[in-house]
Amino acid sequence: MRRVRAARGRGGRPGLAAATVIGALVLAGCGGSDSGSSGAELSVGAAYIPQPVSDSMAAGFLTITNDGDTEDQLTSVTSEAGDVTVHETVDGTMKEVDRLPVPAHGELVLESGGNHLMFEKLTQRLEEGETVSVELHFAHSDPVTVEVPVKAATYRPTSEHSEHTEGSEHSEGSEHSAPSEHAGH
Numbered sequence: 176m177r178r179v180r181a182a183r184g185r186g187g188r189p190g191l192a193a194a195t196v197i198g199a200l201v202l203a204g205c206g207g208s209d210s211g212s213s214g215a216e217l218s219v220g221a222a223y224i225p226q227p228v229s230d231s232m233a234a235g236f237l238t239i240t241n242d243g244d245t246e247d248q249l250t251s252v253t254s255e256a257g258d259v260t261v262h263e264t265v266d267g268t269m270k271e272v273d274r275l276p277v278p279a280h281g282e283l284v285l286e287s288g289g290n291h292l293m294f295e296k297l298t299q300r301l302e303e304g305e306t307v308s309v310e311l312h313f314a315h316s317d318p319v320t321v322e323v324p325v326k327a328a329t330y331r332p333t334s335e336h337s338e339h340t341e342g343s344e345h346s347e348g349s350e351h352s353a354p355s356e357h358a359g360h
């Protein structure tokens with residue numbers, strides 16, 4: 176940036192040099208001003224695992240919020256409980272994905288019937304009331320560890336996202352469990 180002053184001193188093309196300075200200032204302004212952290216600012220909420228029907232498989236849901244100016248990407252998920260992959264659901268069929276974007280000033284929602292975490296080869300059956308420690312890995316940000324509670328199989332988060340949950344491929348067993356008996360808090 177200081178170089179510009181020298182260019183002006185040489186009496187070269189002042190107009191062009193001035194334009195360059197303005198461009199540089201605007202770019203710097205976009206980077207955010209607090210102590211060099213100009214990247215994504217991630218937080219995780221609404222995490223839960225419906226108590227699975229299966230001994231070895233489960234689905235997990237959560238919302239990753241990005242308050243930063245930069246997009247990040249969820250690239251992998253690990254847990255001591257078993258293998259974890261990230262799935263998306265397209266036309267009712269789920270498939271594994273390499274990564275999911277966490278948009279700047281936006282959120283990545285993993286919800287029943289949509290994107291979700293897929294737990295496989297669980298070392299033990301997950302029961303309601305337990306928590307599963309899950310580590311989220313991102314393309315740019317540091318890993319985030321989340322203690323994900325195991326909820327009743329019928330549990331749904333109270334949010335607008337819960338409206339379109341019909342046809343969730345992981346909850347075939349929901350109808351068989353007593354709805355409120357187990358949810359007594």
Ligand SMILES: [Cu+2]
Nearest residue numbers: 262269291293
């Ligand atoms: Cu899945």
